[in-house]
Amino acid sequence: MAVTASSLLDRLIRHSIRPKIPTKSRAAVSPDSNPSSILHRIAAGDLRGAIAFLRASPSSLPASVYSRLLHLCASRRALVAVRRVESHIISSAHPSPPSVFLLNRAIETYALCGCITDARELFDEMPRRTGGTWNAIISAYASAGHSSEAIALFIRMNRSGIRPKDVTFASVLGSCANLLALFLARQIHGLILKFGFCVNVILATSLVDVYGKCRIIDESQKKFDEISNPNQISWNVIVRRYLDLGLNEKAVDMFLKMVFMGHIPLNFTISSALVACSEATMLKIGCQIHGIVVKNGFERDYIVESSVMEMYTKCGLLEDARCIFNSSVSRDVVSWTSMVYGYASHGRLNESENLFYQMPSRNVVSWNALLAGYVRHFLWEKAFEFFREMQVNTREIDFVTLGLMLNASAGLLDSEKGKQIHGFAYRHLLFSDIFFSNALLDMYAKCGILGCANIWFLQMGSGKDRVSWNSLLAGYARHGRSEAAFDVFRAMLKETDPNEFTFSLMLAASANIFVLKFGKQMHAYMIRNGFEIDVIIRGALVDMYCKCRLVEHAVRVFEEEVSRDIVLWNSMILGYAHNGGGDSAIELFEEMKRVGEIRPDNVTFIGVLIACICKGSVDSGRRYFYTMSDEYGVMPRVDHYECMIELLAKHGSALELEELIQGMPFEPTISMWSRISDSCGEQVCRRLREGRAKDDDSVATRCKVEGMAMRDKLAGNQVARNLSAGLLLRVSNGFQQLD
Template structure:
């Protein structure tokens, strides 16, 4: 065969490529990473061993290995290890770009480790972001309690045209709920519908949650819940909890029972919320039904549910049932002990609460506050002070709730000096003042008559003020006869918050002080327009206001709107009749009150004695005074003795007045002696006149 130039060139090239020696040369390739070894360490939870292998291998591992590693780091919150994994991913992939989905997993892991700064830095450095990258950082901010950053990043993501996922929407809705950003939540809801996520149960549940948190009623939340085709247990848990948080206990309990009827197995937290909703005597039968369902479902021995059951029975006043559950508890800790102490204390059974408190194996600040709150609620002011001093000696845990309760005690004792000391203590120790403490301090200043200090502190609270804050200031002005200023502040209140029933009762009392009938009628009109329920407190305030403004027909009309067994309402009209010189009507109303089996109190007899003074019924007045203690168990007070002195003296019963003074269990006050002197002088009863003169 002839050798041509082309065949020669081909041979030469073949020889150039082939080795001259028959010995085969091994090609050097990078060794495969020891994936199986590192996986064994990860399965055993050995982060240090896995890090050692990671550091010794310059080549990349499979993505599944990195994912397993990051999951372990997140569960252990091993921030240093996460940084090592991130560094290995980036360095082993050099010079190519590391996979974006792995960078997304690292961002998520940083967030789960609580290091949002590292997550944000990595997000800013990722060269090729995708929807998962945005989802990871938004979820990271939402998880780490940075709702403002989460919503701002979502706005940037939406502006860049990247389609969010359902997880992203859920994170943003959670941030809206945290910020109470109702308008933004509605906009996000619109985007959810636009992108076709409307049938997603997770997002629907998130919408129920955000609407329930952001609004003063549950209309939108309930509508959203009703649109969920098949609510899961989490959905039911959210709707029950939101009703409970808004104080709509009956609705919360009814939704729970509806859940049971639908055949959905509740979560333990849902049971707990339902039991808390039934922590009222009016709902205790429903609570017993839930207890029965718990027994059937096998949830009764759940620790959270046991505690909720105890609280439900204790707050409903069924302390024996609560104690029975407490004694059968699988584990009694400081929480269950505190629940029992709080239950007995809140029901006024202070001695039993004290015994339980002394038996507690350990105590925390909530335990101390529970008994202290019982003392305060029962108006044991001096005992509250003593207990607080004991608490200071035995526990270093004193919080703003403790100090707020002490301010309540100071208000009860009218001890403004001690209240100022507590105020100074909080300022010196740089406590972060919460609204409970701020309102308690304001209430103390107003009740003690330090209205200037109350005004200054009211301004100090600033935009954190709520309806309770305004009510404290308004009641202070009304209580101390400064009704005009109360109405000025009421006008300012309308620009900032919504008045409630208590607000209107205070303003009606302010209108009655002067009297200011036009202002009182305006308050009555506002109550009707706002559709507020006229409970006994509102009706009693209306009756009192109209009586003091000498509009008895209006007062009677309000009284007769609805039958009531509330003694305060009856007392208001009894006093009103007497105030307007209609003592006979007071006496007839008292007889009707007895026929209705409404037990009279000290204020009732104060009104009756006023009525006897107005009508000149001296003998009847003495009968009422004697019946107070003998028949009704009401201990006569200073004002009752003043009324009897007035009754006997005005109508010339000087001998009886002298005998009455001698039988009094205490020395008459200076105003009483002045009045006795006037009667003795006017009636020419020298012995009584001289006796009074010697005491003045």
């Protein structure tokens, strides 16, 4: 449809909101009054008086007056006043066409007032458009977050033959960054070079931003380095892009480079650098940045103050964070919540609770902060109590709240509580968030309700992500469904890429069913696709190769890693022990002690004791058993006693075995009696074969039968300690008779 002056008049009629001004009112403000009268009102911020003057004046005003009035409307976000100004611009100019410059300013003002519809309507009805008109509407759409529309208008502008300006390119590049439209951004980059804008700092900064958001950080850094004199915004963009990509150390390096070059950073730049220090736990550099904050007078800036407090909180210096919090003059619910979360995340739950109940006001994030502390530190029953209190005191329950409660249900392995949370979410329409969906899937998987987990997984549809797949895989692997886990893994490869955690699960599944072929395939896949084989993956590989009886491969994987954690050491020690390499396991344990980087834990000593059983070395086993508590502070558990019982029953003295059991801090378990029964029978039969026993094997038979009887009785009613001692005495007498 053709846009004419008459269409503009029709728009004027539709948007006309000027009532008929009485004669008396016209006398108060003369149409022939000097424009300085309205300028005085504008300068004084009297928008109502300025609009009243405008309504009383039928003649056109100077363009500078309209511009200042539109600026005042934008600062007040006074949409109705903007419409009146636009109407006056059009009506006072009739029959001549209105000023394109002023209509462009009206488009910009509509955008600043948040009314993109009026801006677009005015743009469409303008009989003549200039490059400024296109720039105004494209910037309006870009600022309003309508990136696709901004790009579409830019394409129309380019086809119409109007040459864009630098601000137009900046707006369009911002829209490309929001849409992650890398191909289009490269094309616009070519136009920028074609039109000779390559040295413009605004456009260069926009290029840094768009390449950074599209994760082409090397190109982003290259564009930044080409800026001869980067401004504060340029530095802020490059620091932020590194932070968003998780390259925290590089973000801090760029910030420090900025400071060393004498630039005063923006508060947002300081905040980004402090967040990077928090994420990477770079406390020393964080303290240096705090010094820069004080030196440049940012210590009372709310954004910077909150970031400094968060940095100290995440790095564990809660007292320093509390000092900043106590001295803050602008404490609000955000800073209160930050301190509550800081104490809760570091296990200081009493202090977190005290601070929480002192809060003058709370929001759902405040409640979730303390709730997350309970869940993180395995206080799952306490988490449910707090959730009930939360339901009484606030209706602000969100996806995070319910996700945390599902984590607590999974921790308790209480599927009934998890189902109640599921029902609560369904009733309140709070089940569409990916965080909640993954938490629900994880709860069903951990509780072993794999049918429900699979159904919910299918219901997630296209909303599944890598975490969803890994949760389902973990459920199958944890509950012995390794074959099904491999089926899920094959389906996963068709939809998303696995990560290191995925491969650790699949290696564990291969180890569970002793399928060396699949384990080798996982190992080869990671190598071919350049995955980082970190210490966790190496531990899983060592465990898989050892369980599949390929110890030499496990040794090669173990020796490739320079830095080893306790899991990797334990996997190799246990691998040797379970594959008959008792001497090698003991040697590896002694090497671990010599290195001294890692302290043995309870699993380490289980491996060492199994190695002693394999060697038949009672003396070594006895020494390691008592050393683990005396030197390493590892208190013996049921597993350690079971190993010692098996060692003494197979290779030691029955009297010492009896003393060990009588000295245990708990009653013998069924598993212990099974080991005694089996070991006694094996030892007696071995002595008979060796000719060390008498021809009469009645004692051997009695030992075996009585051991089995005692095991069966314990399985039924947990016979008291005196019966256990009596059996041991009879077994001991039987050995003495055999000898």
